[in-house]
Amino acid sequence: QSALTQPPSASGSPGQSVTISCTGTSSDVGGYNYVSWYQQHPGKAPKLMIYEVNKRPSGVPDRFSGSKSGNTASLTVSGLQAEDEADYYCNSYAGSNSWVFGGGTRLTVL
Amino acid sequence: QEQLVESGGGVVQPGRSLRLSCAASGFAFRNYGMHWVRQAPGKGLEWVAVIWSDGDHKFYSDSVRGRFTFSRDNSKHTLSLQMNSLRAEDTAVYYCVKERGPFTAFDVWGQGTVVTVSS
Numbered sequence: 001q002s003a004l005t006q007p008p009s010a011s012g013s014p015g016q017s018v019t020i021s022c023t024g025t026s027s028d029v030g031g032y033n034y035v036s037w038y039q040q041h042p043g044k045a046p047k048l049m050i051y052e053v054n055k056r057p058s059g060v061p062d063r064f065s066g067s068k069s070g071n072t073a074s075l076t077v078s079g080l081q082a083e084d085e086a087d088y089y090c091n092s093y094a095g096s097n098s099w100v101f102g103g104g105t106r107l108t109v110l
Numbered sequence: 111q112e113q114l115v116e117s118g119g120g121v122v123q124p125g126r127s128l129r130l131s132c133a134a135s136g137f138a139f140r141n142y143g144m145h146w147v148r149q150a151p152g153k154g155l156e157w158v159a160v161i162w163s164d165g166d167h168k169f170y171s172d173s174v175r176g177r178f179t180f181s182r183d184n185s186k187h188t189l190s191l192q193m194n195s196l197r198a199e200d201t202a203v204y205y206c207v208k209e210r211g212p213f214t215a216f217d218v219w220g221q222g223t224v225v226t227v228s229s
Contacts, residue, residue: 040155045221045222046216048215051214052214057210089154093214096169097160100157
C-alpha cells in the first residue's frame, strides 16, 4: 500500500488554471475508476471535491474537474480564487478492500 | 444534514489501549460502509479501516491490522474503533468517514478526534 505520488506544491494567480497530478500504479489508479480528490483547509476536515475520476458532488463549483490517463489522475482548478488555497489529496481504491491516499499538494494562490 | 461526531481521543502511553466512538445522523446509516482515516501531525491522510454496512466485513491497513478493531451498531447509529498496543506512530487526528457508495469516495467527514501516544 504505497502512497500515490503528488507534487508537494502548486501555485497560480487568481483567474489562472492549475493542474495537480496523482500517480499510482495499475493496481490502484490505473485499475479502477474510483479516484477521488479532497480539499483540506488548515485545521479543518477534508472535503470531497471529485469522485469516480471526474464527477462533482452537489455544491462543488464546476471550476473543479478531474481526469485520468493510465496510472495518473489529475485535478484541474480553473479560474483560481483565493479560497481555493488549501491542501489537496487524491485517493484511489487499491483492491482487496483497501484504499490509498496521495501525499498531498499545497495549492498557493499568488 | 448528514453528520458524524467522533469522541474518545486523548493522551495514552505506548502499549496501552483507547476506544474511539463515532455517532452518525442525518442519513440511512445501515446502508453505508464506514471508514476511519487518520492524519499525523503535519502529515497527509492515511486510510485506516473500513466496515461494510452489514458490520460483518472489516478490513484494515497493514499498519493497524491485528491491533485495531472496527465495529458498528446499526440500531444506535454508532461506530467504534478499539485501538490496542498503541505506538507513537499512531499519534494522529482520527476521522470517522462515510462512504458515498461501495469503493467510491468518502463524502461525509467528522471533525476528527486527536489521539496522542506518548510516555
